[in-house]
Amino acid sequence: MTVKYPIYLVDDDESVRRSVGFMLKTSGLTVRSFESGTAFLKEAGSLDPGCALLDIQMSEIDGLEVQAELRDRGIAFPVVVMTGHGDVEIAVKAMKGGAIDFIEKPFAKETLLDAIAEAFDQLERSGQKSKRRKEAELLVNALTPREHDVLVGLTKGYPNKTIGYDLDISPRTVEIHRANAMKKLDVYNLSDLLRIAFAAGIGEDRDTKTPAKRPDPQ
Template identity: 65%
Template sequence: MSEKTIIYLVDDDDAVRRSASFMLKTSGFEVRSFASGVELLKDVKHLDPGCILLDIRMPDMDGLEVQEELNDRGVTMPVIVLTGHGDVATAVTAMKNGASDFLEKPFEKASLLDAIGRAAETLGRHDAASASEREAKVRIAALTPRERDVLRELARGHPNKTIAYDLGISPRTVEVHRANVMSKLDVRSLSEALRIAFAARIGED
């Protein structure tokens, strides 16, 4: 699959573009780089299907604004957003807007390739939303009411301390519930848990 997948890398940092492009090309991907979201949007209607690797913090238009514009134009290519460390609220917003995944900088090669692999699987499969919703609801049914509360708060972009305050429990208890959520949903990252939550329409209120 990788040799057929095109990666559109959007980042204003020249060093990041060079290093990420080298990493991806040596992993068998075709890579096209853009120094800004504005550059991507100028060309997007002429681009072949692929995956968009989109930095959040950029001048002129940040990644969320670029993502919204892609949605407005009906661009259905999967988007993986790159965020700063601990910027959960931004990642949640990006995923609510349809991002397939998010990675915190600095990201590891294995994490990037995993995210691209998942995103590439969605190319040409936009008719699977209802099945995903059913599957997500089945998996969430295994959670206790309190674990669902914690997942709902995570889906709203709240950090552990805020969740603890809102639910009237200790931050340590939140960590325990959060670990249980990850285990029961059989996921390894927050982005995977959020993808299930959003598929089941948790946190939309």
Template identity: 65%
Template sequence: MTTKRLIHIVDDEEAIRRSASFMLKTSGFAVETWPSGTAFLKEARSAEPGCVLLDIRMPEMDGLEVQQAMAERGVALPVIILTGHGDVGIAVRAMKAGAVDFLEKPFEKAQLLAAIDAAFDRLQAADKQAARAADATVLLGALTPRERDVLDGLARGLPNKTIAYDLGISPRTVEVHRANLMQKLEVRSLSDALRIAFAAGLGA
């Protein structure tokens, strides 16, 4: 595992790959270059985590199609879109699809480095979120199915009476389950229990 932060440059123009690669390496990054979106996608699942600089205008697959294919394959690397065309419509679509930023060529070094910092902040936040979700799922594994149902109801903002009605049990039984699940989750307040529930995806 490299200690340097890794940048994947996906661009069909060799001159751009070379110049961006040189700029980033001299700024202390590790760099991998890909001549097309299809070449990158072949290796994307096993690619080392990093930030992706993705050109919009490429033959075979354009940047938006590559971005969509990454999402479909569960490749959650942050994307910065590069384009030589001031196409605001494409920028909006890329940002809606989750791109961190959108840079027009030729881009300023400071602008690129700021976008890369934002991308790595997002990668770090995603790692922390995944760890929280995994921890929460482990904690919920200690609950009985009925306790989990009660927690899900609480996470959906339902009062005890409604949860009792939905589950076909008495409000008193809901209170017992609620006390038990809080004890098992080792939390003192409902808000702490809800944080765990939300991290594990309950209450949707």
């Protein structure tokens, strides 16, 4: 666990908050405790990226509801759920909802730390992906609107002829815009050009199927 993020411990049982919090803090981790899912959700949007350690069975709203609300708000905290004996079926639902792991109470310190380490790995990968996207967006922002339009067409798998038809320009002009875009992005082949485009989020809504046939210019 080289990179450490905060852990948001959410449990309505004060004794659990104390014991689990102590376990984590003595392992050198930063912990912030919340007495309910409602209290956590009130602040979740302003919290730094971290791991949400949720109890499944809570009053007011349970761990599954907290997990679903985080997902609906687009808050990408990896979730580890804590379950009591016999809550395995509910824990499986949490896993299907995207939870990293579930641990049954009472659990060993090593079991908890292993789950936290996996959550930290996900946060690290997510952070690197976010960094790559920002870098790609900066590069793509240097393109002219027309070069950007051509790039969008390329991410859809369209040939120059079809892109030209859509943009009401000649295939030769498409080729010029494509060459200019490659020069600005400092790439020498189409695959590298598309890699930057996709990293920047261009073409994210593209259909994974073969593109429908477009009218061919006469």
